[in-house]
Amino acid sequence: MVVGDQPHCVGLQLVEFQASPGRNLAGLYIAYGGSRLGDIELYSVPNATTQFIGPSAALQAFETDDYVRTQLTLLTNRRFGNILLYSIGDKLYYFIPVYIEAEIANAVITKMAFIGVIDASTGTNVAVGMDAAHAYYALTGGLARIGAEERLKRVLNIFSENGLKIIKPMKISGNVWIRVGNVTYLTEDDWNLVKSVVKEFIQVYAKGRGEVYQWSEEDGQVNIGVLTAEKGIVKLYYITIKYA
Incomplete structure (x- = not known):
């Protein structure tokens, strides 16, 4: 926290008015560290007409x-x-x-x-x-813009949140490659479709496997897939997401 022009390490505690039916914010306590260790200050809500929830x-x-x-x-x-x-x-x-x-x-x-x-x-x-x-x-009501790396991270987080470890192999191979999804994620308008495709892929092909494979064949594009052995044939089921 900067006080004046000096940075300080502080602890902060929000406080409400005692026995307030609306549990309104009374202010916040600042406990200083460093050279001001032991100093505690209360920054209170300025007047009775200014009210904030606690x-x-x-x-x-x-x-x-x-x-x-x-x-x-x-x-x-x-x-x-x-x-x-x-x-x-x-x-x-x-x-x-x-x-x-x-x-x-x-x-x-x-x-x-x-x-x-x-x-x-x-x-x-x-x-x-x-x-x-x-x-x-x-x-x-504003617009949050995120870059390509953030879009990729957002996609990969869906797999992590579903308990799937993402592995990046040096090389991946299968007897048969089957692409089951191909989507573009360049704007926020694309996100709902991308999320739906990823979640469907997890549900149908990756659920319970513990891991998925990530690789790229060109810049700004990522593939996520799983390998499955069926009657002696190794099949690679995967989706492709263009994020840049």
């Missing part, structure tokens, strides 16, 4: 949102991350990440499934996204 009210608004509630029922081994308060464009927003645990190669990893954002001034406006930027723009 962190517990933000969590309730998030959990009871119809879309969020539906998404949460689809996730196993989920947990919420820290409730974060940010000032963006002279407005306050709460960000709440949702994490899932996936077992890959006998190791348990924690990944963020999505993140939610709540307007602290109303508590009624809620949106979600793959990251904080997408959630914020979904709430405010």
Whole structure:
């Protein structure tokens, strides 16, 4: 945290008004480290006419949102991350990440499934996204632009979230190559179709296998596949995604 022109290591605690029916935000405590170790300051909401929901009210608004509630029922081994308060464009927003645990190669990893954002001034406006930027723009109506590498990462995350380890072989071969999907992901308008194709591939061809293979035959394009032996013939089922 920068105070004046000096950076400081701090701890932060959001606080609500005691016994407040609306669980409104009272302010936040800042506990300093380093040369100011032991100093604690309270930054309070400036006046009685300025009201913001507190962190517990933000969590309730998030959990009871119809879309969020539906998404949460689809996730196993989920947990919420820290409730974060940010000032963006002279407005306050709460960000709440949702994490899932996936077992890959006998190791348990924690990944963020999505993140939610709540307007602290109303508590009624809620949106979600793959990251904080997408959630914020979904709430405010702006457009989040992501690059090619982020698009590829977003696709590969679907496999990881379904417990599939991604292996990049030096060479891959099969007696028969069968491409079961071919999609383009260059804009956000393409995402729903891409996600649908990937999830269908996992359900039909990769579910329960534990791993999939990733390789590329040209720049800006990725193939994901599985090898299956059928009556002595090795078949390679795969999908192709153009992301750049």
